[in-house]
Amino acid sequence: MTRVIDAVDVIVSSPGRNFVTLKITTSDGLVGWGDATLNGRELSVASYLRDHLAPALVGRDADRIEDTWNYFYRGVYWRRGPVAMASIGAIDMALWDIKGKAAGVPVYQLLGGAVRDRILTYTHATGWDVPELLDSVAERRVQGYRAVRVQSGVPGLDKVYGVTKGAAVYEPAGRGVGPAEEVWDTSAYLRHAPVVLEAVREAVGPELKLLHDVHHRLNPIEAARLGKALEPVDLFWLEDVTPAENQMLLRAVRQHTTIPLAIGEVFNTVWDAQQLITERLIDYIRVAVVHAGGISHLRKIFALAEVFQVKAAPHGPSDVSPINMSASLHLGLSTTNFAIQEFMGYPAQVGEVFHSSYRYDDGYLHPGDEPGLGIEFDEAAAARFPYSPAYLPIARDLDGTMKDW
Ligand code: EZ4
Ligand code: CO
Numbered sequence: 001m002t003r004v005i006d007a008v009d010v011i012v013s014s015p016g017r018n019f020v021t022l023k024i025t026t027s028d029g030l031v032g033w034g035d036a037t038l039n040g041r042e043l044s045v046a047s048y049l050r051d052h053l054a055p056a057l058v059g060r061d062a063d064r065i066e067d068t069w070n071y072f073y074r075g076v077y078w079r080r081g082p083v084a085m086a087s088i089g090a091i092d093m094a095l096w097d098i099k100g101k102a103a104g105v106p107v108y109q110l111l112g113g114a115v116r117d118r119i120l121t122y123t124h125a126t127g128w129d130v131p132e133l134l135d136s137v138a139e140r141r142v143q144g145y146r147a148v149r150v151q152s153g154v155p156g157l158d159k160v161y162g163v164t165k166g167a168a169v170y171e172p173a174g175r176g177v178g179p180a181e182e183v184w185d186t187s188a189y190l191r192h193a194p195v196v197l198e199a200v201r202e203a204v205g206p207e208l209k210l211l212h213d214v215h216h217r218l219n220p221i222e223a224a225r226l227g228k229a230l231e232p233v234d235l236f237w238l239e240d241v242t243p244a245e246n247q248m249l250l251r252a253v254r255q256h257t258t259i260p261l262a263i264g265e266v267f268n269t270v271w272d273a274q275q276l277i278t279e280r281l282i283d284y285i286r287v288a289v290v291h292a293g294g295i296s297h298l299r300k301i302f303a304l305a306e307v308f309q310v311k312a313a314p315h316g317p318s319d320v321s322p323i324n325m326s327a328s329l330h331l332g333l334s335t336t337n338f339a340i341q342e343f344m345g346y347p348a349q350v351g352e353v354f355h356s357s358y359r360y361d362d363g364y365l366h367p368g369d370e371p372g373l374g375i376e377f378d379e380a381a382a383a384r385f386p387y388s389p390a391y392l393p394i395a396r397d398l399d400g401t402m403k404d405w
Helices: 042-057 065-073 082-103 130-142 186-204 220-233 247-256 274-278 294-307 322-334 379-383
Strands: 005-013 019-026 031-035 119-127 147-152 181-184 209-213 237-239 261-263 354-356 359-361 364-366 375-377 394-397
Touching: 005 042, 005 379, 019 042, 019 082, 031 082, 031 322, 031 375, 042 065, 042 082, 065 082, 065 294, 082 294, 082 322, 119 130, 119 322, 130 147, 130 186, 147 186, 186 209, 186 220, 220 237, 220 247, 247 261, 247 274, 274 294, 294 322, 322 354, 322 364, 322 375
Parallel strands: 119 147, 147 209, 181 394, 209 237, 237 261
Antiparallel strands: 005 019, 019 031, 119 364, 354 375, 359 364
């Protein structure tokens, strides 16, 4: 019997922050959920799905996941880009969810079964200065985390990526229409970051895995210098040292430092990372399920990475929904070269709308054994949290020039 797609709905809600959720319903009454959230551009993805892809999805065979992926990728002349790929990502997730539910098995079983018992995870610690940051790291250790991303303020700057003064949890998107502005000073950052990271390593001892995100702020030679300076800290990785559009520029960083590099949260396809992987200019590929075309495309990216001993470590911020998080965990459980999953956590209201079967225990995550992705989305609860505009900030240099945020 052919399982036909009967209905496609797009739900934009804001339980503590904005999410775009895709619902696919089939002729035999199954419902699949996909995450289509693109932070600060939510309505563009909602329109792309609702106005352009949904009409073509209705009537298609729900079981033909790979063909549907190619229908919306190869079959569309204006391909790639975050809006199109997040839309395809959401469809792909929802169809895997349906296939799992139809078979009565968790998605990781369809992906080849578990290759590990549990998935190592890291979360964020944040503090304006070293004492605040150490408190935050200590709190994460009490929660059981074995790996922690550490971000701190920079003297002379007012706002810094990854840090909110006085708040326990950092949320990059700001409510309201249009982006807030931040001032950035590369020299101050390069002087200060090694001091902070050395102090944290000194305080926590050798075992805790420490990570740090540069968030695309440096040029290759600055990145190389920072990498060299941080080698004694023994970081698990240094993330997004440069804006990686120019993949070959990472060669310069690699010539100078053996610090492990992680890149890829803004990538949309395997071609964005092709040179980084095949020249082994990175150690970890950070593509998110939603932003790089879903489970089907991430499997291809991770398979290419496996050949070159690059490991998978998907993006897991609060701005990808629990549906994406669950899809990432199903991949993580069944992918041999999967290293670690970022888990930033969510505002409390998220739990009223998304009911997830994944579980956290002692620094590790597991997707659970519910059929499909194991996430139920409560549409009535979502209706209580209407969309409200929120944007990521922008950054400027001290003289006012636009900088990569
Ligand atoms: O800034 O997801 O590693 N995590 C990150 C995130 C990104 C946000 C942007 O929407 O870099 O905090
Ligand atoms: Co990042």
